[in-house]
Amino acid sequence: MLRTVAVIGAGLIGTSIAQSLSAGGATVYLTDREPMAALTAAALGAGLATQPPGPVDLAVLAVPPADIAPTLKDAQLRGLARAYTDVGSVKAQAFQAIERLGCDTRTYLGGHPMAGGERSGPLAARPDLFEGRVWALVPTTDTSQNTWDTVRALVDLCGGVPLVMDPDGHDRAVALVSHAPHLVASLMAARLEHAADREVSMAGQGLRDVTRIAAGDPALWLDILSANAGTVADILDDLADDLDRTILALRGLTDSNKAADAEAAEALTALLTRGCAGHSRIPHKRDAPQGSYVTVSVLIGDQPGELARVFTDVGAAGVNIEDVFIDHAPGQVTGLVELLVTADAAPRLTRALRMPSTILTR
Template sequence: MGTGLIGTSVALALSARGVTTHLIDRNPENVRIAAALGAGTAAPPGGPVDLAVVAVPPSDVARTVAEYQKRELARAYTDVASVKAAPYAQCAELGCDLTTLVGGHPMAGGERSGPLDARADLFTDRPWVFTPAVETSENTLNVALELASLCGAVPVVLDADDHDRAVALVSHLPHLLASLTGARLLDGEEYALRLAGRGMRDAVRTAGGDAGLWADILASNASAVGAVLAELSADLGRAAHALDRLAHGGPEQRGDAYEELTGLLRRGSEGRDRIAPSLGGGAGSYVWLSVAVDGPDRRAEHLLADVSTSRVGLERMVLPDESVHPDGPVGLLVARETAWPLSEALRDRGWAVQRGTAGAGPVPADGAGIAAGPARHAAAM
């Protein structure tokens, strides 16, 4: 239920693994587009399916689950909303069968929310959080875990409140900051906007998301987002005060202010290091691309030139050991959301590219990390 970016991507991944997938959406045009992409069928199922995937905004989850449980659409239900505690509490208030329900949240997405931007590999190597409650049956959780496996994701089990605090920090706050930063551009002079480079574009990248959907998300997780925003506001206040003293204070004030500003920036660098990838292993946010360099026109410097043309930043680069295998592949570590477009761009320029997980090393086999499971019958809603 819901054939936007996430719902259609789930359906594409399941259909690619041989799962009979039914598409349901209040917008018939979205269903037609998703079906045309090969995500499944618009025909209703003839009986209860194994799993219903509820891909609707957080405030619509409980109503949707209640409605389709009454219709006996499925034997198990999970959602993909980025808030977990509030929708579950609302399901309980509506009298939903909680034994057949488990909250879920795949940690993947994009700037746009429609089915045209859906991809079957959207969840590959990405965390997929599940928040089972005491009422959740073992079968319901197992079917949901199989869903994540079929989509190539990495299952993570968390308490609902722990999940909501985590995504407030690593997902909801960054989106809010991107939107607020983007709003500052409305008042910018035209000459200033022409100077905007990659730093600003990266900072506002996610601001293009659906404003209504994100207002729903933030409202549903208001307490957790508000708490981390208050902490950030305190740091912003300290930074503003330091800058004011640097601009208008005496020599002693400027010295203290400079130290405080440096401390704030240093803490930012230290925080960034906690999520930065490492060569020996890393978060699912990063992907190794292994690129063959085996000819005079396929040298590392030529590869770097083509990467630069693609306007994709590299996190790491590993050159082949010239004493062992001088013509071996070059390993490129990139943010997961840029791996697919960079791979396609390099292939268009004649490079042979393979992809693997951040922890698999620079020469992984294609499809690493995807676990197979028996065929299932699902409804992507």
């Protein structure tokens, strides 16, 4: 059981962890280089904005990757805790710095909850942020059993799903599923900066999905990318090769030569097929077959209670919603709610919602 925890860094992740632990009965002590951040987190029920009176069970280092090693060294010299973990999104560089500074690696177990949001800071925190989310655990070569047990208790209390990895494997994985996608989203969003208002007004849910994460804090993302730059660059090299071939294929479609046109169409079809194959590998609900969900679309008005009405009708039909997307219609008084449900439940839900029987396969 975790009775006392010190959280260093009262940003989105640190405050969310503190809220979750406080709700579970632990006494949490919050500190931050900006005292107002810790005070704000405390006001949100995350804990006490003060140093602990003595050693705590666990210290959580919710600081940027470059600050993990010096923060760990300082905390260990002060005897802050009996075990230590962090939430950094890059591990190999931090581990090298930890060894270089001579930190006690027996009491340290690296961590990285795969959760977050476009907004940063304590005001964006919420205690359920980690429910059902993968929480990477990256041990040192001599992490003690007590440290293992303590950090596992943290993950369990926050509702995370532990996944043990080595530092290099972790950094390759996050470069592929998080860091490179953020840059790609930023590159696409940057096309909109000087676009005409009329063009941007046509944006639909597809563009919002592609660019959503581009709204992240640039200073925070510079820290993250700097710590994993080489691995991210390798992935973007491969992406650039595909992009070059895609551009050539698109140019080929404008060629009056039928042979060139056919070759270009074949190349684009191959790319789109690979995209479908890759998308099908993204994890969904545990134990659910890939591609087993379909989308039921519901048009709703912009009045209080409309969403509640839809969910009430869904519950009355005995259908479980696997995921939900809301596509707002700019300047309109309607919106489109997309409900992802199992294939066998879709016709029943369609009838219950008194909709046309058209079901869009996602």
